[in-house]
Amino acid sequence: SRHLLSVEQFDRAGLERFIRVADVMQPFASRQETTRVLEGAVLSNLFFEASTRTRLSFGAAFARLGGTVLDTTGMTFSSMAKGESIYDTSRVIAGYADAIVVRHPDEGSVAQFAAASNVPVLNAGDGAGEHPSQALLDIYTIQREFSFLGKRIDGSHIAMLGDLRYGRTVHSLARLLSLYSELTFTLYAPTQLEMPEHLVELVRSKGHSVEICETPAHAMAGADAVYATRIQRERMGEAAGAAFNEYRIDQAMIDAHLPSDALLMHPLPRDSREGAADLSSEIVSDPRLAIFRQADNGVAVRMAIFTEALSVSHLVARSSSPVPW
Ligand code: CP
Numbered sequence: 001s002r003h004l005l006s007v008e009q010f011d012r013a014g015l016e017r018f019i020r021v022a023d024v025m026q027p028f029a030s031r032q033e034t035t036r037v038l039e040g041a042v043l044s045n046l047f048f049e050a051s052t053r054t055r056l057s058f059g060a061a062f063a064r065l066g067g068t069v070l071d072t073t074g075m076t077f078s079s080m081a082k083g084e085s086i087y088d089t090s091r092v093i094a095g096y097a098d099a100i101v102v103r104h105p106d107e108g109s110v111a112q113f114a115a116a117s118n119v120p121v122l123n124a125g126d127g128a129g130e131h132p133s134q135a136l137l138d139i140y141t142i143q144r145e146f147s148f149l150g151k152r153i154d155g156s157h158i159a160m161l162g163d164l165r166y167g168r169t170v171h172s173l174a175r176l177l178s179l180y181s182e183l184t185f186t187l188y189a190p191t192q193l194e195m196p197e198h199l200v201e202l203v204r205s206k207g208h209s210v211e212i213c214e215t216p217a218h219a220m221a222g223a224d225a226v227y228a229t230r231i232q233r234e235r236m237g238e239a240a241g242a243a244f245n246e247y248r249i250d251q252a253m254i255d256a257h258l259p260s261d262a263l264l265m266h267p268l269p270r271d272s273r274e275g276a277a278d279l280s281s282e283i284v285s286d287p288r289l290a291i292f293r294q295a296d297n298g299v300a301v302r303m304a305i306f307t308e309a310l311s312v313s314h315l316v317a318r319s320s321s322p323v324p325w
Contacts, residue, residue: 002309002325003114004122007132007172009325012179015139017323022140022297022304024317028064029300036066037315038306044097046113047073047124048080048104053268053295054124054133058101061302070097090116099309102126105234120309128166128235134267135172137301141294142225145263151224153177157184159219162229162247162278164195166236169267170229174199178206185210188219190244190277193231216247217257225263228279230271244277251283263290 010018027033043062047055051073059069075081080089086109093100094117102110107127114121125131143153158177164170164187174195177183185208187195200210213219220226228249233240254264264283268291272281283289307313308323 001114001118001120002311003117003120004132004305004309004325005111005114006123006130007135007175009132010176010179011324014324015176015179017321018136018304018308018325019140019143021308021313021317021323022136022301023144024313025300025303025307028316029061029303031064035064035316037312038062038065038067038098038310041065041067041098041310042096043067043069043306044093044100045069045071046078046093046100046102046104048075048102049125051103051124053298054103054131055101057295057298058122058124058133058302061299062099062306064299065303065306067098067306086112087116089113090121093117094119099306122305122309125168128168128171128232130172131168131267132172133298133302133305134169135176136305137294137298138169138173138227138265138267139176140301141265141290141297142263144297145290145293146224149261151261153183154181155183156180156224157186157222159186159188159223159226160195160229161188161216161219161226161249162190163193163231163244164189164229165193166232167229167267170195170227171199173227174203178203178208181207183208186213186219186223187211188213188216188247190231190247192239192242193244216249217253220249220254220257220262222259223262224259225265226258228264228266228270230266230269230278231276247277248280249278249283250280251286254283254286254288258288260288262288264288265294266291268295 107129
């Protein structure tokens, strides 16, 4: 089956082809055009963790393709709450559905679902592991917005800020960006939340420059895109109560340090609570703020994932060769 578990399944050529398929899906995502290419197909959307964007945009994408969505959420919706194994659960659900989307708090668990399933299993986030559909929509957004600005990803400067240790979206995005050439990465993370060393080394080994910065302002100076992330307290165990207040991106900071043609991105949710270390919710109308365009792109990108996973892209995109992932 065409499971999507990790961005490591993509090479540069495959990623560029995927982006073209997502472009073809845009008018169908916004209902300027319609298709019923997945009529009669059933999606099992299994979310063992909270989600707004990923769950609903996977569901919307499948519905926009004409399919039916079985949507579940929480830790108690399935008989796993009675001790049933991932293997048995996945094996049974694969008999009811044509594709399975899974978000689960344990790293590696979605791969266990895939091992038991003869229909495509798509990783919607596995603990602190990966979030490949998010990274694909992030890359898609960067590529699309850079092209409006006359820029390219090759040779660009990307700043990553926030919780770079537990943030799975940033792990997947760093891997995908490393497929491009000669990028400059500037990283800022509060103490204890730094990017894992193996990922920094992986990015450097592909010929990119990585600078670890002491302040968010230093990291964003001169950037073409800033990718900010929420502090992932739910993954920290005993350290979850710690204060990380030195990190907060507000309007004054971006006015002072962010270039006028830069993108300000965030996978969302951003933490709007008083004193939270994150991208401030006061920033809503700055044209550099790409977060809602980014979230909107999730539907077209996930339509591309479904049509590729279920081998029907050619019926919508009139391209004959599947994306190699
Ligand atoms: N970006 C993202 O994964 O958001 P949700 O947790 O709301 O799905």
